Amino acid sequence: GQNIDQPTEMTATEGAIVQINCTYQTSGFNGLFWYQQHAGEAPTFLSYNVLDGLEEKGRFSSFLSRSKGYSYLLLKELQMKDSASYLCAVWGDSNYQLIWGAGTKLIIKP
Amino acid sequence: DAGVTQSPTHLIKTRGQQVTLRCSPKSGHDTVSWYQQALGQGPQFIFQYYEEEERQRGNFPDRFSGHQFPNYSSELNVNALLLGDSALYLCASSLDQGNPYEQYFGPGTRLTVT
Numbered sequence: 001g002q003n004i005d006q007p008t009e010m011t012a013t014e015g016a017i018v019q020i021n022c023t024y025q026t027s028g029f030n031g032l033f034w035y036q037q038h039a040g041e042a043p044t045f046l047s048y049n050v051l052d053g054l055e056e057k058g059r060f061s062s063f064l065s066r067s068k069g070y071s072y073l074l075l076k077e078l079q080m081k082d083s084a085s086y087l088c089a090v091w092g093d094s095n096y097q098l099i100w101g102a103g104t105k106l107i108i109k110p
Numbered sequence: 111d112a113g114v115t116q117s118p119t120h121l122i123k124t125r126g127q128q129v130t131l132r133c134s135p136k137s138g139h140d141t142v143s144w145y146q147q148a149l150g151q152g153p154q155f156i157f158q159y160y161e162e163e164e165r166q167r168g169n170f171p172d173r174f175s176g177h178q179f180p181n182y183s184s185e186l187n188v189n190a191l192l193l194g195d196s197a198l199y200l201c202a203s204s205l206d207q208g209n210p211y212e213q214y215f216g217p218g219t220r221l222t223v224t
Binding site for chain 1: 114143150151152153154155156158168198200213214215216217218222
């Protein structure tokens, strides 16, 4: 079967750094996405990794290891507005659909 | 340039009823995908429409059907509603020959079945 695992919830302090992990088992791999979703809103695109390594984009970075079926999203200099759910999604052997994890709810405390 | 729009924003229906949700893709996009997101879960792929045809379908019963119009807008129809159909329904648009990460989501329709 196809499976994507992420922690259900994480808590971090404003100004700190947090790493959200994602492991996946899918039939085929054509890329991994990270999305941010605030409560009651649509997901918004954060990053896309298709090759191994680290992709940095401002305060957010995403890492991929295809051999380990593993990715992480790194958020630096946390702000209160970063409180949201972070969804990991994989583009598997189908060209037309993403397979999604259940999301990690990130709570930022002052 | 308008992004993806969906209507209605919220909807309350009774078990057994039918519902139609609507989506207008981002300007220039020709592909529409529909997702169901239950509370606390990730989105689940329902189906994708391209060139007015259903191109791929997720693991959803035939009660879920759709349509794409010549202007690329799309409808999602759900018949014989069940309590378990209560969820946020997301529409995402993309360009068939575009980059895979350029999939834009609409604000969603919150469906409550009582």
